[in-house]
Amino acid sequence: MSGIGGTVRRAGSRLVMVVWLFAVWLLLWGRADALIAAGGAVAVAAVSVLTRTPATPSIRRVRPLWFAAAVLEFAWDLLVSSLVIGWHALYRPRRVRGAIVEVDARTRSELILLAVTTSISLRPGTLLVDPDWDRHVLHIHAMPVRSQREADGARNGVLRTEERLMRALVTAEDTESTREDR
Structure with a gap:
């Protein structure tokens, strides 16, 4: 059971990092419209797939x-x-x-x-x-x-x-x- 709980915790922690990267993307652009949000989603997805997105430190x-x-x-x-x-x-x-x-x-x-x-x-x-x-x-x-x-x-x-x-x-x-x- 702790294995599943640990996996869920790590996945949740990585999700927090993905959300953080997306927020930084929006802040860097200084505004949020559909094109910037879509570009941010693609960029964050690429970063997540191509690199090992770190877990958020606890x-x-x-x-x-x-x-x-x-x-x-x-x-x-x-x-x-x-x-x-x-x-x-x-x-x-x-x-x-x-x-x-x-x-x-x-x-x-x-x-x-x-x-x-x-x-x-x-x-x-x-x-x-x-x-x-x-x-x-x-x-x-x-x-x-x-x-x-x-x-x-x-x-x-x-x-x-x-x-x-x-x-x-x-x-x-x-x-x-x-x-x-x-």
Whole structure:
């Protein structure tokens, strides 16, 4: 019975991903009419047939207060990074230095890693360069970085983002890895 339940759960999870891809298609076009919807259905069907559409990662629990705090902290980070990059762009454009910073993620959840990489890539001054999903290592380009201290600060900023998201979203992978660490 668990085999059938697991199969149904996986199929439902993949269906969620297909619906998500279709929604993204519509958002990219910015409008929805019959031709765009039909094209999206064909594109999503082709992606589903030609690739192994991943299952939607499972979230065991969302902690609303921690999630709200994570959203507010992201908004604050967005504001501060925008001001820093704007200041450097206007007053010191030739002196801005960047660096590739390696970050060892603590999470084992692909969902949390995806949320972290999306969050840091949305902020001015940071960009995901090379994720190593198997080793849970992220390589990011950060600016301004003129010293080891600033590189460490960029790394710590990514780790703080990861920590916020791990507090807000409880995933099966992180729950299992926490149990294994004990």
